[in-house]
Amino acid sequence: MSTHLLRQFPTLKALGAVSRELRFPWSYLSTLAVTEPSSPAVKTAIPGPKSSTMKRDLNLIQNTDVVHFFVDYDRSMGNYIVDVDGNVLLDLFTQIASIPLGYNHPRIMKVLTDPVNLAAFANRPALGMYPPSEFAQILSETLLSVAPRGINQVQTMACGACSVEHALKGAFMAYRRRERGGSPPTQEEIETSLLNTPPGCPKLSVLSFKNAFHGRTMGALALSHTKWVHKLDFPSPCWPFATFPTLKYPLEEFADENNAEDARCLAEVQDKIASAKRAGQPVACVATEPMQCEGGDRYGSPNFFQGLQDICQENSIALLLDEVQTGAGASGKFWLHEHFYLRDPPNLVTFAKKMLTGGFYYTPDMRPTEGGRIFNTWTGDPSKVIMLKAVLDVIKEERLLDRTADTGIYMIEILMAAQNKYPNLLSNSRGLGSLAAVDLPDGESRDKIVGKLRSKGINVGVCGSRTMRLRSTLTLERKHIDIFADRLHAALKEM
Amino acid sequence: MSTHLLRQFPTLKALGAVSRELRFPWSYLSTLAVTEPSSPAVKTAIPGPKSSTMKRDLNLIQNTDVVHFFVDYDRSMGNYIVDVDGNVLLDLFTQIASIPLGYNHPRIMKVLTDPVNLAAFANRPALGMYPPSEFAQILSETLLSVAPRGINQVQTMACGACSVEHALKGAFMAYRRRERGGSPPTQEEIETSLLNTPPGCPKLSVLSFKNAFHGRTMGALALSHTKWVHKLDFPSPCWPFATFPTLKYPLEEFADENNAEDARCLAEVQDKIASAKRAGQPVACVATEPMQCEGGDRYGSPNFFQGLQDICQENSIALLLDEVQTGAGASGKFWLHEHFYLRDPPNLVTFAKKMLTGGFYYTPDMRPTEGGRIFNTWTGDPSKVIMLKAVLDVIKEERLLDRTADTGIYMIEILMAAQNKYPNLLSNSRGLGSLAAVDLPDGESRDKIVGKLRSKGINVGVCGSRTMRLRSTLTLERKHIDIFADRLHAALKEM
Numbered sequence: 001m002s003t004h005l006l007r008q009f010p011t012l013k014a015l016g017a018v019s020r021e022l023r024f025p026w027s028y029l030s031t032l033a034v035t036e037p038s039s040p041a042v043k044t045a046i047p048g049p050k051s052s053t054m055k056r057d058l059n060l061i062q063n064t065d066v067v068h069f070f071v072d073y074d075r076s077m078g079n080y081i082v083d084v085d086g087n088v089l090l091d092l093f094t095q096i097a098s099i100p101l102g103y104n105h106p107r108i109m110k111v112l113t114d115p116v117n118l119a120a121f122a123n124r125p126a127l128g129m130y131p132p133s134e135f136a137q138i139l140s141e142t143l144l145s146v147a148p149r150g151i152n153q154v155q156t157m158a159c160g161a162c163s164v165e166h167a168l169k170g171a172f173m174a175y176r177r178r179e180r181g182g183s184p185p186t187q188e189e190i191e192t193s194l195l196n197t198p199p200g201c202p203k204l205s206v207l208s209f210k211n212a213f214h215g216r217t218m219g220a221l222a223l224s225h226t227k228w229v230h231k232l233d234f235p236s237p238c239w240p241f242a243t244f245p246t247l248k249y250p251l252e253e254f255a256d257e258n259n260a261e262d263a264r265c266l267a268e269v270q271d272k273i274a275s276a277k278r279a280g281q282p283v284a285c286v287a288t289e290p291m292q293c294e295g296g297d298r299y300g301s302p303n304f305f306q307g308l309q310d311i312c313q314e315n316s317i318a319l320l321l322d323e324v325q326t327g328a329g330a331s332g333k334f335w336l337h338e339h340f341y342l343r344d345p346p347n348l349v350t351f352a353k354k355m356l357t358g359g360f361y362y363t364p365d366m367r368p369t370e371g372g373r374i375f376n377t378w379t380g381d382p383s384k385v386i387m388l389k390a391v392l393d394v395i396k397e398e399r400l401l402d403r404t405a406d407t408g409i410y411m412i413e414i415l416m417a418a419q420n421k422y423p424n425l426l427s428n429s430r431g432l433g434s435l436a437a438v439d440l441p442d443g444e445s446r447d448k449i450v451g452k453l454r455s456k457g458i459n460v461g462v463c464g465s466r467t468m469r470l471r472s473t474l475t476l477e478r479k480h481i482d483i484f485a486d487r488l489h490a491a492l493k494e495m
Numbered sequence: 496m497s498t499h500l501l502r503q504f505p506t507l508k509a510l511g512a513v514s515r516e517l518r519f520p521w522s523y524l525s526t527l528a529v530t531e532p533s534s535p536a537v538k539t540a541i542p543g544p545k546s547s548t549m550k551r552d553l554n555l556i557q558n559t560d561v562v563h564f565f566v567d568y569d570r571s572m573g574n575y576i577v578d579v580d581g582n583v584l585l586d587l588f589t590q591i592a593s594i595p596l597g598y599n600h601p602r603i604m605k606v607l608t609d610p611v612n613l614a615a616f617a618n619r620p621a622l623g624m625y626p627p628s629e630f631a632q633i634l635s636e637t638l639l640s641v642a643p644r645g646i647n648q649v650q651t652m653a654c655g656a657c658s659v660e661h662a663l664k665g666a667f668m669a670y671r672r673r674e675r676g677g678s679p680p681t682q683e684e685i686e687t688s689l690l691n692t693p694p695g696c697p698k699l700s701v702l703s704f705k706n707a708f709h710g711r712t713m714g715a716l717a718l719s720h721t722k723w724v725h726k727l728d729f730p731s732p733c734w735p736f737a738t739f740p741t742l743k744y745p746l747e748e749f750a751d752e753n754n755a756e757d758a759r760c761l762a763e764v765q766d767k768i769a770s771a772k773r774a775g776q777p778v779a780c781v782a783t784e785p786m787q788c789e790g791g792d793r794y795g796s797p798n799f800f801q802g803l804q805d806i807c808q809e810n811s812i813a814l815l816l817d818e819v820q821t822g823a824g825a826s827g828k829f830w831l832h833e834h835f836y837l838r839d840p841p842n843l844v845t846f847a848k849k850m851l852t853g854g855f856y857y858t859p860d861m862r863p864t865e866g867g868r869i870f871n872t873w874t875g876d877p878s879k880v881i882m883l884k885a886v887l888d889v890i891k892e893e894r895l896l897d898r899t900a901d902t903g904i905y906m907i908e909i910l911m912a913a914q915n916k917y918p919n920l921l922s923n924s925r926g927l928g929s930l931a932a933v934d935l936p937d938g939e940s941r942d943k944i945v946g947k948l949r950s951k952g953i954n955v956g957v958c959g960s961r962t963m964r965l966r967s968t969l970t971l972e973r974k975h976i977d978i979f980a981d982r983l984h985a986a987l988k989e990m
Contacts (some may be wrong), residue, residue, distance in 0.1 A: 057631035061639065062650050065866020071625045073614040084628045095621040096872045108617045112607075119568040121616070122603045124851070126590040130566045133579045136552035144556065155557050158654040158853075159873055165656075165712040169729055176728040185727055193727040194720045201731040216871050217660040218732075219713035225689045229867045232680055232688040233671040234664055236696040237713075237730060353872060356619070358653075371560020372724045376711050377591045377848060378654055 036078035036102075039483055040457020041088040048085025068459075076103035079473055079480055081459060089454065090483055093461035097293075097325050097434075097471035098353035100391045105475075107390040121383045127156065128375045132382055142389050146334050147361050150345035156359040156380025160324040160352030161215030163360045164287070166374050167348040168219055170366035171285035171318035172204055173373065174347075178316060204284040205237070205276050207269065207317075209244040211295030211464070214287060214322050223287050226294045226464075240276050240283065242268045244292055245300050249430060262304040269311055285348070286312050287320040290336040294325075296464020297430060297437035305340040313344070318366060320348040325435075328354035329395055329474050332405030332433030339432070354474075356391065357384035400474040401433075407476050408433035414485045422492045425449075436470040437463070445495065452491035458484055531573035531597075534978055535952020536583040543580025563954075571598035574968055574975055576954060584949065585978055588956035592788075592820050592929075592966035593848035595886045600970075602885040616878045622651065623870045627877055637884050641829050642856050645840035651854040651875025655819040655847030656710025658855045659782070661869050662843040663714055665861035666780035666813035667699055668868065669842075673811060699779040700732070700771050701815075702764065704739040706790030706959070709782060709817050718782050721789045721959075735771050735778065737763045739787055740795050744925060757799040764806055780843070781807050782815040785831040789820075791959020792925060792932035800835040808839070813861060815843040820930075823849035824890055824969050827900030827928030834927070849969075851886065852879035895969040896928075902971050903928035909980045917987045920944075931965040932958070940990065947986035953979055 047055060051069040058064050075082040079102050081091040091099075101108065111117055125132060132138070143154045157163040186199070193200025208214070208223035213230075215221065222236045245265045248254035273283045286308060292298040312319040326336035328351065333339060337346060347366050352358040357380050368374055395401065408431055415429035415438050428439040440446035446466045453460055461469040472480070542550060546564040553559050570577040574597050576586040586594075596603065606612055620627060627633070638649045652658040681694070688695025703709070703718035708725075710716065717731045740760045743749035768778045781803060787793040807814040821831035823846065828834060832841060842861050847853040852875050863869055890896065903926055910924035910933050923934040935941035941961045948955055956964040967975070 054626075054629065054631060058626065058634075061631055061634055061648060063863045063866055063868070066623055066870065067626060068624050070628055070630065071620060073618045073620070073627050076614075076618065081625070095619070095625060098619065098621060098872055103618050104614060105617070109613060112613055112616050118604060118607055119571075119599060121607050122600070123568045123571065123598050124590070124593070125566065125568070126593060128561055129563050130576070130590060131549075131553065131562060132568050133565055134549065135565065136549060136556055139553075139556055153556060159657060159871065161660075161871060162654060162657060162712060172728045172730065185723070189727060190723040193723045193729075196717055196726075196731040196733045196736075200723070200727055201729060201733075204730045217657060217712040217714060218717075222691055222713075227867075228680070228685040228688045228695070229865055231691075232684060232695055233667045233699075234688075234696060235667065235699045235732060236691040237732060238691045238696075241691075368558045370724055371558055372722075373558070375561065376654065376656060377593055 037080045037088050040080070040090050040487070042455060042457045043087055044085045046083065046085075046087055046089075046454050048083065048087060050084040054084065073103065078102040078105070079476055087457070089457050089459040090480060091459045092470045092472050092484060093459050094471055094473050096353070096461065097330065099473055100328055100354040100356070101394055102473045102475045105394070107394050108387055111387050111390045117383070117386055120386050124378060124381055124383070126377050127379045127382065128372075135382070138382070138385060138389075142385050142392060143359065143361075146392060148335050148337070148345050148349050151349070151361045151363060153362045153364060153367055154359060155362070155374055156357050156385065157352075158378055158380060159358045160350065161217040161220045162376075163324070163350040163352055163358040164214045164220040164223070164320075164322060165217055167320055167350050167360040167362065168206060168285055168287070169374060170348055170360075170362050170368070171206070171320065172202075173368055174318060174365050175204060175282075175284035175316075176202060177369065203281045205239040205281045206285045206287050207272055207276070207283045208239065208241045208287050209292070210241055211244055211292050211298060212241070212287075212289060213292070213294030214289070215324075224294075239281075240272045242272050244288070244295070244298060245304050247299065247301060249428065251301065258301065259303070262301055262307065265304065266307045266311060269308065273311070273315055273317065283315070283317055285318040285320050287322060289322045290326055290340065291331075291432070291435065293435075293469070294463050296467045297435065297469060298464075299430060299432075302340040305337065306342060309342050309344065309346070312347075318347040320350065321346040322350045324350055324352045325471075327351045328391075329401050329404055330354060330434045330471075332401055332408050334401060336432065336435075354391075356388045357381060395474060398475075404433040404474050404476075407472070407478060407481060408436065410478050410481050411436045411470065414481055414488070418485070418488055418492060421489075422495075425492060425495055431470070434472045434474060434476065437467050439464075440466050440468060442466050449491050449495060452494060453487060456487040456490060458487045532575045532583050535575070535585050535982070537950060537952045538582055539580045541578065541580075541582055541584075541949050543578065543582060545579040549579065568598065573597040573600070574971055582952070584952050584954040585975055586954045587965045587967050587979060588954050589966055589968050591848070591956065592825065594968055595823055595849040595851070596889055597968045597970050600889070602889050603882055606882055606885045612878070612881055615881050619873060619876055619878070621872050622874045622877065623867070630877070633877070633880060633884075637880050637887060638850075638852075638854065638856075641887060643830050643832070643840050643844050646844070646856045646858060648857045648859060648862055649854060650857070650869055651852050651880065652847075653873055653875055654853045655845065656712040656715045657871075658819065658845040658847055658853040659709045659715040659718070659815075659817060660712055662815055662845050662855040662857065663701060663780055663782070664869060665843055665855075665857050665863070666701070666815065667697075668863055669813060669860050670699060670777075670779035670811075671697060672864065698776045700734040700776045701780045701782050702767055702771070702778045702812075703734065703736045703782050704787070705736055706739055706787050706793060707736070707782075707784060708787070708789030709784070710819075719789075734776075735767045737767045739783070739790070739793060740799050742794065742796060744923065746796065753796065754798070757796055757802065760799065761802045761806065764803065768806070768810055768812065778810070778812055780813040780815050782817060784817045785821055785835065786826075786927070786930065788930075788964070789958050791962045792930065792964060793959075794925060794927075797835040800832065801837060804837050804839065804841070807842075813842040815845065816841040817845045819845055819847045819853075820966075822846045823886075824896050824899055825849060825929045825966075827896055827903050829896060831927065831930075849886075851883045852876060890969060893970075899928040899969045899971070902967070902973060902976060903931065905973050905976050906931045906965065909976055909983070913980070913983055913987060916984075917990075920987055920990055926965070929965075929967045929969060929971065932962050934959075935961050935963060937961050944986050944990060947989060948982060951982040951985060953982045
């Protein structure tokens, strides 16, 4: 085990030592009691005839160009997804990284069949006005039990994009509150806020990063810079963005270059903050993923994020870390940013996907001082929080963070071995826990190998322009990775 | 039965005739089998001691200034909500108008306890990539079975605000597609779209209306103009808005004035469209609620909406009707805009709340021509669509649209009677189906009577600056309204 990742993340280095000792116990963690298939089984082309018919039908109702195949969710189990044509695939994309424990996990089934929970599913409340009994306790036992260190405020939301949108509001309010120095808003501010004009709707901005992705609603989309299909034709606030570091791996080998790259990007952040201020559109918040996913699985260094926090604090700007895809244990720690050893908690941490509910954590200075500021009818869904409780219990009971760190290390070993064997096809094997990726020479070859893997019973995703993206559940085991390795080599041989 | 509403809406006039015949059958529609309390029962001040303790606890985690009370959702039943202190209230606000059939409805319970549905609740898919088996059929039997006349395209979303955000994209894409005249986007458009700048992110706008409310994400919020707490301190695109007609009731009595008001507002819409174009920010979409809810339960006339559609069509601008609060049968027709007899379907119709899932309908010209344009990880939640199926079945089987139209007429009779008895306190009784409202002299007296009603076991809402807002389920019966009438008169007597 000597990949660049251990060098890149000091924490992982420690974890690597631990996980070697803990390498085998997972295999007899039979408490999962998930009856998974023993291996993939592909009977038809994918999409098969039934999927194709269903796609044609659905296409009469909405654009289905990105539908991959139709799923038999009754028969999907654990880490295996079963399509409507009966094809059984090992799922290493898991609904765009949003399935924490696998399909039809028995503990989730238990939640769904326990009469105690029925009312929570039957009656979705207007959570901000009429919360359910003991809601503070429910939040304490779930979302707050895994809150980033030093944070004890949380707001649920319905989806990832809404979480980002409302998290930004915390930053905007904090910024203006500071500017007012304790005074209440003026009558002019109150009146102009209804007119979409300053000073009520101030010319503030959010600094994001090239290749970032934060969601598809207008505010979140203004922070996103990955694909034109996300953005073309949609008006956008002209907010600034800076360059996210493009690091070379192993970090140590390129230490000077990487440090220089970090410094260059941090200097650009400072420049953009200064120029936004000069342009009369000051930055209230810096928003970034702790690792760019949609943008191509691009890791930054702890050094970079520590520097980013310094800049934010020096300029009284909120730091938002968008952990929608990287949270909930995906990296082998509960939040990916734990790998960065930040001095203080980020001001805003958004989540969704594997957390089953959207939402965000925030430091006290981001908390609204008036009621109804962060609000909508549903603001989340308590039934999802109840399901999350089961997920968190299983993560804890089965030590899935350690297990995910371990399987992640094994996945990198497998990818590195393949990369060493096929250096003209694979490069930049990288990953943390359930997050793993490898680059192909170009988009065409990437798509080709993804198709070959699918036909061999492995479902994977893509990101960036030429990256194969792997996103497993937290219950993946080494035996699954062995199956993946086998099919990967078979696919590479055919390339 | 001679309220202004019958005069205002020709449809309702017809419905009124029908509903008089159908006045009584509802009382023995026992198929509901909901064991409701027979009347409200208030034991403590509201919020009571348990609610107050829970509020204090929750306030440590998030701002709870707008929490009314904590709810015992296990014990809430039908049209009655039970709080954690054991107070039983007739609920005429129903989670901000989002409960279609009442609490713990047996048909919803049946969905939740049917093993056939378990997988849909256990495995939330990335719907745009991996839809469940027969998803087209599921949509056909649910959302499309109640689609606005002439519309056969639908997209699910997670919440109301996201529905508006993504519906707007349909309009923006259609506008730019037309401008391109069939040509593909240029390289410059594709590149600049990632930079938040024109031509990729064009200077297009959406025209909304004063007192409108469409949601809290950046795009939806730019269309909203009701309360400063929604908007203050948040940057906003400076999109134009026009005046929504302030009509006098009964319409016939003020026919000349109202026609003049409609004409004045429509002329203003035309002016704003023209001036936005001159300012280099042309209007791609006109967005409006068919009745402004949050803004104070303000009805427009069929005349106004027909005129609005004419203007949109003349200018090749999409018309978005936001039926998040008014759809799903709330008005006595499935969509409130059915009362307007528009010549053509609106281009975009958004929904959420009583529909249990967010989403929007759209005409074929709004349909994206590329995949992945209207997309996010979840794009809704099929488990909510399955619950919606039960709701729609009950609406149909129990003829709840007719019943809602009927109870709505009765509600107006009750409000008018109270208004006639207390003309100094009540004015402008108005409503359609489950949507009803009456004005108080000012916000203070409005809040006072809302508090008095609550202490007498009736939960109601507010909107605008001085309006009491009633939003019942579709299963409300005349017997419930009689209880409301009794408590309303008792409260008015104390004022």
